[in-house]
Amino acid sequence: MNGYHSAVLLEESISGMNLKKNGIYVDATLGGGGHTLKILESNQNLQVFAFDQDEDAIDYTSKIYEQYSDRLKIFNDNFSNLRTRLSLERIKKIDGIIFDLGVSFHQISNPLRGFSYQHDGKLDMRMNKSEKISAYDIINKFPYEKMRTIFFDYGEERESNKIAREIVESRKKKMIRTTGELSEIIEKSIRSHQKLKAKARIFQALRIFINNEINVLKTTLNDAVNILNPGGRLAVLT
Numbered sequence: 001m002n003g004y005h006s007a008v009l010l011e012e013s014i015s016g017m018n019l020k021k022n023g024i025y026v027d028a029t030l031g032g033g034g035h036t037l038k039i040l041e042s043n044q045n046l047q048v049f050a051f052d053q054d055e056d057a058i059d060y061t062s063k064i065y066e067q068y069s070d071r072l073k074i075f076n077d078n079f080s081n082l083r084t085r086l087s088l089e090r091i092k093k094i095d096g097i098i099f100d101l102g103v104s105f106h107q108i109s110n111p112l113r114g115f116s117y118q119h120d121g122k123l124d125m126r127m128n129k130s131e132k133i134s135a136y137d138i139i140n141k142f143p144y145e146k147m148r149t150i151f152f153d154y155g156e157e158r159e160s161n162k163i164a165r166e167i168v169e170s171r172k173k174k175m176i177r178t179t180g181e182l183s184e185i186i187e188k189s190i191r192s193h194q195k196l197k198a199k200a201r202i203f204q205a206l207r208i209f210i211n212n213e214i215n216v217l218k219t220t221l222n223d224a225v226n227i228l229n230p231g232g233r234l235a236v237l238t
């Protein structure tokens with residue numbers, strides 16, 4: 001565990017990647033760099049290209065992994081730009097790529113990022129802070145129908161209609177600004193013992209929509225498969 005994030009399935013995922021001595025690897029979701037470090041340490045000749053759209057991850061890893069800068073290149077970018085970024089580096093093929101999806105411990109535990117119903121903070125949830133639409137915009141400006149669809153499609157929340165309706169009623173009285181306020185509204189809108197699960201599902205749905213997670217993953221997985229060398233490995237941790 002570094003202070004930023006504790007990499008999951010570290011040994012399993014890296015051993016499954018079957019790392020080659022002089023291989024070229026991509027860490028699509030750098031975070032605190034746990035997987036990247038493990039790959040770099042496996043052999044001194046191997047190269048890593050790492051992506052993260054969150055500048056907090058870049059600030060953290062750029063400093064602590066400076067000693068690897070001759071064979072580690074970090075991009076503050078969405079992994080959907082992988083092909084362009086690699087071709088600018090004159091890399092046509094890679095030997096492996098890892099996607100460790102979701103949010104980092106740093107993101108989920110920081111109330112200022114607004115990812116969690118467990119920490120009261122500003123409604124946000126953008127991994128890339130320069131994206132235009134945040135959770136605040138959806139909750140305060142999106143019409144009922146659009147909100148309901150997001151909750152249902154990305155959170156599979158059965159009570160999506162009740163929750164979206166309650167949000168619309170609440171925001172008529174005053175803007176909904178914090179994760180705490182949104183949590184209370186979700187709790188209020190459903191009677192069942194599923195309140196906690198409903199909060200988790202709604203927060204997940206908002207995060208997936210805001211960060212366009214499904215579309216970006218679909219296209220990038222295709223791109224990744226096309227640039228893998230024969231025998232190359234692709235690992236996805238969800």
Ligand SMILES: C[S@@+](CC[C@H](N)C(=O)[O-])C[C@H]1O[C@@H](n2cnc3c(N)ncnc32)[C@H](O)[C@@H]1O
Nearest residue numbers: 007029031032033034035052053054078079100
């Ligand atoms: C679960 S964490 C990865 C943790 C990392 N494996 C480690 O060992 O610390 C996921 C990271 O991926 C980043 N991320 C998620 N989707 C991304 C995308 N489409 N493009 C670039 N980075 C992304 C997030 O900002 C977050 O820092």
